[in-house]
Amino acid sequence: QLQLQESGPGLVKPSETLSLTCTVSGDSISSRTYYWGWVRQPPGKGPEWVGSIYYTGSTYYYPSLKSRVTISIDTSKNQFSLELTSVTAADTAVYYCARHKTNGDWVAWGQGNLVTVSS
């Protein structure tokens, strides 16, 4: 059974870098059928796509975040990671890692990791 689990700090200071890792179990992250992505959800708001990566390392990001986001993949560890630089309070959200198809069907999600940006 596929499981995704986010890990990382729950508190990040303004202007610093948010780093999260998603560990995938129950299936290979090298699947040719799916992409692996990050979706965030600010408190009381809807989900917002951050970016995605294919097992080859090919990435694409939400345009307004592109300058601050890096997603990487480690197939040997069955993990992929998110880095978001120069964070502000507006980046406070629950960050989910998820698996999705090319057309955007988000078929499996992690439980989410609340990240608060505050000094």
Added chain:
Amino acid sequence: QSVLTQPPSVSAAPGQKVTVSCSGSSSNIGNNYVSWYQQLPGTAPKLLIYDNNKRPSGIPDRFSGSKSGTSATLGITGLQTGDEADYYCATWDSSLSAHVFGTGTKVTVL
């Protein structure tokens, strides 16, 4: 601000039917598949409908999806208290080059 607009809330009595609309444009819903998600309080979203009207294994046929032009609709029949949740539509936006989610609709069972 999302490019997919949903009503903030809909409600109905147990056993009744509700529909949730999702309005977009030709750059998103009009030319791409739509999926729908259920988010119970404190949990991650769960895929309910994909490719406009298909249900993943394990999703009851009380849930249905349709698309017409630049709008999509989620239907829930035989409403149950366990259906109380937030519901989101999603698709790809070709102009933004981004996956986009709707503004969300809270379904309340009266």
